[in-house]
Amino acid sequence: xKPADIAVVIEDGVAYVLNLGYLETQQSPYVFEGPSFEIWxxxxxxxxxxxxxxxxxELYGAPREQIAADxxxxxxxxxxxxxxxxxxxxSV
Amino acid sequence: xxxxxxxxxxxxxxSEAIDAPRLPGSxxxxxxxxxxxxxxxxxxxxxxxxxxxxxxxxxxxxxRKSADIDVIVAPxxxxxxxxxxxxxxxxxxxxxxxxxxxxxxxxxxxxxxWPVDVDLHSRFPGMVADPRRVFDRLWDQRQEVALLGLGxxxxxxxxxxxxxxxxxxxDPRSSRMRQELEEIASxxxxxxxxxxxIAFEAGQxxxxxxxxxxxxxxGVQAVEELGETPDKEALAEWQARSESAAGVxxxxxxxxLSQPWHKRTLLVTRVLWPTAQDLYMDxxxxxxxxxxxxxxxxxxxxxxxxxxxxxxxxxx
Numbered sequence: 001x002k003p004a005d006i007a008v009v010i011e012d013g014v015a016y017v018l019n020l021g022y023l024e025t026q027q028s029p030y031v032f033e034g035p036s037f038e039i040w041x042x043x044x045x046x047x048x049x050x051x052x053x054x055x056x057x058e059l060y061g062a063p064r065e066q067i068a069a070d071x072x073x074x075x076x077x078x079x080x081x082x083x084x085x086x087x088x089x090x091s092v
Numbered sequence: 093x094x095x096x097x098x099x100x101x102x103x104x105x106x107s108e109a110i111d112a113p114r115l116p117g118s119x120x121x122x123x124x125x126x127x128x129x130x131x132x133x134x135x136x137x138x139x140x141x142x143x144x145x146x147x148x149x150x151x152x153x154x155x156r157k158s159a160d161i162d163v164i165v166a167p168x169x170x171x172x173x174x175x176x177x178x179x180x181x182x183x184x185x186x187x188x189x190x191x192x193x194x195x196x197x198x199x200x201x202x203x204x205x206w207p208v209d210v211d212l213h214s215r216f217p218g219m220v221a222d223p224r225r226v227f228d229r230l231w232d233q234r235q236e237v238a239l240l241g242l243g244x245x246x247x248x249x250x251x252x253x254x255x256x257x258x259x260x261x262x263d264p265r266s267s268r269m270r271q272e273l274e275e276i277a278s279x280x281x282x283x284x285x286x287x288x289x290i291a292f293e294a295g296q297x298x299x300x301x302x303x304x305x306x307x308x309x310x311g312v313q314a315v316e317e318l319g320e321t322p323d324k325e326a327l328a329e330w331q332a333r334s335e336s337a338a339g340v341x342x343x344x345x346x347x348x349l350s351q352p353w354h355k356r357t358l359l360v361t362r363v364l365w366p367t368a369q370d371l372y373m374d375x376x377x378x379x380x381x382x383x384x385x386x387x388x389x390x391x392x393x394x395x396x397x398x399x400x401x402x403x404x405x406x407x408x
Contacts, residue, residue, distance in 0.1 A: 009240045020127065023130060
């Protein structure tokens, strides 16, 4: 799930994400568009990683294995950047 | 999938690339504002957004493009605020000797990743009550507004209206400033409750005289009661601004008069005959030739001498 201290502006299918808790090391916003935007907007603390993979597979019509690997890599990257937090449940 | 999934950071390297994604102006302004507030708040510094899109959110002006993020902190927190922003990459924009002399109320900060500047104020020109008291009053009556859905703290509507009016009154010869003054005055005129608040607050902030033309135009009967003596530095700065016809050189000379004797000669020389670097900062479009610099210096020297002469005549 997303922590409280991030600021997000969504405009024209692009998410601009700023990590307010880490401004000294992450000084500018991240720009998520395309597939990364689709994943980012589905991280709601309720959907599981599997559900997100399912939805993107349907959206893009690409092989599920490829999407699963990409989603997992993206979520790992977000975790490392403290843009999302681990949840005790299955959800992200 | 057409492209791989990745987190793309809006980095310095990417911003220099031809096909780099750029932050839209409104986005960089909103996120930059939130970032500035977060950095200062985490250093336990009270900070308020002033001017810019906050005025639009308060219904005090029509939407327009803003290039700067303006924030104000208490005067005693100013240096700490510079340090806190510096830790996140914000650094003061280079200024000429003249600019440093005439503008002591704020510092403009720039950042390699952000396409907007931050103007950090320790007081606001035209509010000539004690700056600490002014900030406390602004802070006590602050309110929250939303910029692209992000909550930020700004001054009350009455204070914001005064700030907008004082900003416009700094250069009454500019048609744009006259237009801005007319805009805020007509909006205030239409709101009796806001007029009453401004009438009282103008006195509290020491703006009942400096904002006079605005108050008259908006039909505000100011309560002329200052809680204490006006701040000398703030008052002198405002008077120098409003008295000088050509502005900058005269204001610089006025500022020099407040400096110790031993510094004055050098400062006068630097103002009237600036270094090439200072000249290009003051006149960005100036040609890069020796002849262009010489003409600009002679013109400035002439203006300076005329202003000194006029000031001397006015004093007698």
